[in-house]
């Protein structure tokens with residue numbers, strides 16, 4: 094069908110955006126017997142979905158709904174009706190029915206068995222085609238059409254399309270080259286919605302300390318870190334870390350950045366403390382060193398620390414402690430030993446920047462949840478308008494949380510309740 098014919102048709106639903114949320118909502122609505130038009134501004138559908146999980150698509154995880162919601166913090170319960178409609182088991186079953194098996198190799202994160210996000214996109218595209226959903230790419234929606242408190246359709250840069258209901262599934266603002274550039278926010282505010290402050294999240298962070306450059310590419314497992322500012326010490330994260338030329342990245346940093354970027358908009362720098370020794374506290378470190386020295390009393394300080402850390406990090410920490418690492422650990426003064434142990438238990442770093450939305454996997458903030466009915470995803474401001482996915486003010490950590498939310502909220506919104 095050509096755009097011209099489509100503009101003359103009247104749909105029961107128009108979905109704006111072909112991400113995980115938008116495609117799921119279109120499929121649900123069509124399966125419920127509605128005529129659906131899906132509008133996508135890029136020339137291809139599912140561009141961000143393709144990039145997920147490094148191309149492997151970590152589509153959900155095996156947490157039960159209560160634990161899943163808890164990981165989203167205060168607003169997690171908003172997701173309850175959506176997760177009841179489509180939890181991780183139902184999502185896996187949805188894809189199985191489309192011919193895509195998925196599995197959780199580590200018992201937690203779920204991937205398609207092919208470990209290719211294209212499998213997911215192709216299956217959804219095929220299902221949309223089978224259902225007769227009209228998909229138009231290269232159609233950027235600019236505004237909503239509405240009258241007397243009810244949505245009537247949308248206007249793109251070239252055409253106007255009419256429908257009884259519209260779902261905004263335009264995503265957040267991260268990785269703008271993949272389509273999501275915050276277009277849904279002005280559409281929502283134009284009909285009375287509020288958009289919260291917006292912050293880039295799930296991204297590498299820059300640090301002030303120069304020594305990290307000498308450790309670049311070193312990966313440290315099970316790192317824990319927390320914000321070392323009086324009112325914010327509960328902001329913490331755990332996971333693997335990789336040093337870069339000017340900062341830190343890796344799973345722990347992706348999660349931690351969700352806590353840090355809002356603080357960086359308040360403070361120029363955010364001091365943090367990091368434990369690089371798999372969570373060992375000072376006492377455990379002392380015991381570890383004692384045992385290691387009992388096995389080999391001639392080890393110098395560097396060799397001793399290397400039992401816990403890569404040499405570049407071990408050298409950097411000895412330098413910070415101003416200790417000659419070629420000396421035996423027992424030959425160090427008590428003060429120096431204590432200092433080194435303190436530093437190994439909690440190493441200070443100073444976060445002083447990031448690369449903004451262009452490197453942000455998700456957006457913190459979005460359309461206020463207070464203005465959306467969690468049982469239907471319908472707008473409380475305009476009848477017939479619905480939301481799903483990242484465009485709303487809710488975001489989760491790394492590990493399939495954000496896609497599960499996008500799929501589940503899309504599934505609920507597509508019911509047009």
Ligand SMILES: Cc1cc2nc3c(=O)[nH]c(=O)nc-3n(C[C@H](O)[C@H](O)[C@H](O)COP(=O)(O)OP(=O)(O)OC[C@H]3O[C@@H](n4cnc5c(N)ncnc54)[C@H](O)[C@@H]3O)c2cc1C
Nearest residue numbers: 110112113114134145146151234264272482483493495496
């Ligand atoms: C590199 C990367 C890897 C990620 N990996 C994972 C992962 O493995 N697991 C996980 O759970 N989460 C992951 N995420 C996060 C996850 O991808 C997103 O939270 C999720 O895809 C959001 O889905 P969405 O449908 O709400 O929005 P999007 O996927 O962003 O889709 C929005 C769509 O709307 C279109 N659009 C926007 N404005 C308009 C307009 N005006 N008119 C028409 N169309 C428009 C866009 O082009 C886009 O196609 C990752 C994110 C990135 C960037």
